[in-house]
Each structure stands twice: as structure tokens, then as C-alpha cells.
Amino acid sequence: MKARQIREGILWMGAVDWDRRLFDALVPLPDGTSYNAYLVTGDSKTALLDTVDPSMYHHLEAQLASVEHLDYLIAHHAEQDHSGSIPAVLARYPEASLVCTPKGKAMFIDLLHVAQERIVTVGDGDTIDLGGRTLQFVHAPWVHWPETMLTYLPEDRILFTCDFLGSHLATSELYSTGRPGEREAAKRYFAEIMMPFSNLIVKNLDKLDGLQIEMVAPSHGPVVSNPSYIIDCYREWSAGPMRNKVCLPFVSMHGSTRVMVDALVAALVSRGVAVERFELTASDLGHIAMSLVDAATVVIGAPTVLGGAHPAAAHIALLANALRPRTKFVSVLCSYSWGGRAVEQISGLIGNLRAEALEPVVCKGLPRSQDLQAIERLADQIAQKHRELGLM
Numbered sequence: 001m002k003a004r005q006i007r008e009g010i011l012w013m014g015a016v017d018w019d020r021r022l023f024d025a026l027v028p029l030p031d032g033t034s035y036n037a038y039l040v041t042g043d044s045k046t047a048l049l050d051t052v053d054p055s056m057y058h059h060l061e062a063q064l065a066s067v068e069h070l071d072y073l074i075a076h077h078a079e080q081d082h083s084g085s086i087p088a089v090l091a092r093y094p095e096a097s098l099v100c101t102p103k104g105k106a107m108f109i110d111l112l113h114v115a116q117e118r119i120v121t122v123g124d125g126d127t128i129d130l131g132g133r134t135l136q137f138v139h140a141p142w143v144h145w146p147e148t149m150l151t152y153l154p155e156d157r158i159l160f161t162c163d164f165l166g167s168h169l170a171t172s173e174l175y176s177t178g179r180p181g182e183r184e185a186a187k188r189y190f191a192e193i194m195m196p197f198s199n200l201i202v203k204n205l206d207k208l209d210g211l212q213i214e215m216v217a218p219s220h221g222p223v224v225s226n227p228s229y230i231i232d233c234y235r236e237w238s239a240g241p242m243r244n245k246v247c248l249p250f251v252s253m254h255g256s257t258r259v260m261v262d263a264l265v266a267a268l269v270s271r272g273v274a275v276e277r278f279e280l281t282a283s284d285l286g287h288i289a290m291s292l293v294d295a296a297t298v299v300i301g302a303p304t305v306l307g308g309a310h311p312a313a314a315h316i317a318l319l320a321n322a323l324r325p326r327t328k329f330v331s332v333l334c335s336y337s338w339g340g341r342a343v344e345q346i347s348g349l350i351g352n353l354r355a356e357a358l359e360p361v362v363c364k365g366l367p368r369s370q371d372l373q374a375i376e377r378l379a380d381q382i383a384q385k386h387r388e389l390g391l392m
């Protein structure tokens with residue numbers, strides 16, 4: 001795409017990656033993504049905010065063809081989908097300085113071999129005057145790397161947020177207004193990338209309270225023309241109440257674990273507890289991550305393989321441990337044939353979850369009546385725990 005005007009003297013630049021389907025060799029991208037950069041021109045100086053993934057540099061290069069001089073290249077975040085084209089931009093504009101946080105400086109030297117003399121560091125609250133326009137820097141560590149910062153443009157009331165408040169969404173629309181598909185893309189993005197840092201996100205959201213923001217310009221997804229919508233979403237997802245819901249990912253090799261899962265789903269629903277059920281060999285990991293954002297309880301269904309947990313169940317436990325959802329209760333359903341260490345293994349993989357462990361249900365082979373009764377008791381316990389939290 002060509003550069004697109006947001007305001008007079010402020011251009012969206014970058015690339016829409018319609019075809020990318022995997023991020024970090026891990027995160028599914030069913031809707032593609034974009035890599036957004038922004039050119040801000042003042043009366044005397046010009047700044048480019050972020051670059052693009054190196055695979056898409058040719059798009060940015062074409063958009064910069066009419067930009068003869070660049071004073072500053074603002075680097076909000078060192079991850080290469082934003083920073084990977086920094087060396088090419090600095091080579092194109094030898095007069096430009098790379099502006100970043102002090103923590104970012106070492107990263108740009110290590111990851112991209114940027115020369116130290118090209119880097120200028122800024123503190124939290126520092127400003128750069130472009131002539132009639134001011135870049136005000138807001139340090140926002142751990143959204144989602146330690147060196148991250150945001151840039152506020154007070155004259156235009158625009159907040160440039162890099163990964164923060166963004167979404168993986170390829171679209172021809174320049175602006176997002178919170179349409180249903182956009183909200184889902186933003187929640188998926190939060191779940192997969194931001195959720196491990198929920199406590200720190202709340203603190204960084206609080207730093208924005210004193211800013212008058214009319215537009216949020218992230219580095220993934222469309223520009224948000226209704227900032228309160230996305231900020232309110234982040235407050236809800238990072239610190240809001242949990243839902244009366246069980247996230248139930250499972251895998252079943254010969255049907256026994258599936259019988260247990262179906263019995264638990266029926267028991268929970270009859271007690272007024274919602275369930276989001278995911279069969280792991282066919283489910284989108286992003287949907288599971290989204291469910292983890294606000295599920296009060298997580299139950300993992302796992303048969304054994306060679307005496308241990310099925311790898312798919314172990315993988316989802318490891319993923320949940322990395323994402324650190326705020327879930328309150330966890331349990332395991334397990335069917336085994338001759339070796340039953342699955343519960344022990346899964347419990348060891350979710351140590352980051354600050355959740356109360358409920359009694360697991362473990363059966364040998366196909367569930368018998370006593371196993372199904374144990375599942376009913378687990379459903380009773382989950383429902384009671386949810387009532388005690390005021391969720392029912």
C-alpha cells in the first residue's frame with residue numbers, strides 16, 4: 001500500500017501482510033497482520049516511528065522514496081518485526097539518530113549491530129521538539145519486552161503504542177472502531193502476547209490516565225479511532241472479573257478421556273457453569289488462549305502415553321504456564337492403561353499458575369460408575385467455588 005494520511009503531516013507507512021499465518025514459529029495468524037510505521041513531520045524536523053519486518057522492507061522503502069531527510073528514527077521495541085528494517089533505514093538516512101530507551105540501546109546493538117554513535121536514549125517523560133510538534137516518550141516496560149516505550153503526540157492527541165493495544169489483523173481499513181471481528185482479533189492478540197504481563201499492563205494503563213488521547217496508533221493492526229474502547233478492553237482482560245466458565249482442553253486416544261470430558265461438560269452445564277471445550281488435535285491455540293483470559297477454572301483432559309501425559313496435553317499445560325492466565329482453579333481428567341503419571345507431570349508444568357488445585361479424576365481404562373461419580377463431585381466443587389467468587 002501507499003502511505004496514508006492520518007493527519008496533516010502524519011502518515012501511516014508500513015505493510016499489510018495478508019498471507020502470514022504463523023508468528024514467532026508459534027502463534028497462529030488466521031487473519032494475517034500488519035507492520036505499521038508512522039512518519040511525523042514538524043516545521044523543522046521529521047521522525048519515523050518504528051519500521052517493518054525485514055521481509056516487508058521493500059514496501060516501506062517505496063513509501064520513503066519522497067522523504068529526502070530524516071532526523072529521528074524512533075524505536076519503540078527491539079523485536080525484529082518492528083526493528084528488523086532499522087539498519088536499512090539508518091543506511092538510507094546517515095543523518096538520522098535512532099531513539100530508544102536505555103534498555104533498548106543494548107538490544108539494538110546486540111540484535112541488529114547498530115553502531116553506538118547512532119543511538120540516542122530517552123528517559124520516561126523526555127521530549128523531542130520537531131517544530132510545532134512534540135514527541136513525548138512514555139516508558140512502558142514489559143508490554144511485552146523490558147525496553148518498550150510509547151510515544152505521545154500532544155498537539156494531535158495521538159498515542160503511538162507499538163505492540164501495546166494492537167492486533168494481528170490484515171485489513172484495508174485504516175481505522176478500527178471496535179467492530180466485532182476487530183475486538184476478537186484484539187483479544188486474541190492480548191491473550192497470545194500480553195496476558196503474561198497482566199499486572200504490569202494495569203500499571204502502564206494507569207500511566208495513560210493523564211493523557212488526552214483521540215487516537216491509538218499501534219504497530220500491528222488498524223489505527224484505533226475510539227481509544228476508550230481498546231483501553232477499556234485491556235483493563236477488563238488484564239484485571240477485570242473472571243467469568244463463570246471452565247476452559248477444557250483435552251485429547252483422547254481411544255475414547256476413554258473423551259467420555260470423562262463429555263461427562264464433566266454435562267455435569268457443569270446442569271449446574272449453571274459455562275464450558276469452552278477444545279479437542280487439542282483440531283483446535284486453534286489462539287482460541288484456547290482467548291478462553292484462558294477470563295476462565296475462572298481450567299481442566300485439562302489427558303490420557304497417558306508410555307506412562308506419562310499425552311504430548312498434546314503436556315504442550316497445552318506448558319503454554320498455559322507461559323501465558324500465566326488469572327484462572328483461579330485447575331484440575332485434571334486422566335485415563336490410563338498401565339502407568340498413571342500424567343497428573344503429576346501436568347501439575348509440574350503449570351507452576352506459574354496461581355490457582356487452587358482441585359482434586360483430579362483419574363481412572364484406569366474406560367470410566368466406571370465410581371469414576372463418573374467422581375466427575376460429578378468435581379463439577380459440584382467447581383460450581384461451589386464459582387459461587388463463592390460471586391460468579392454465579
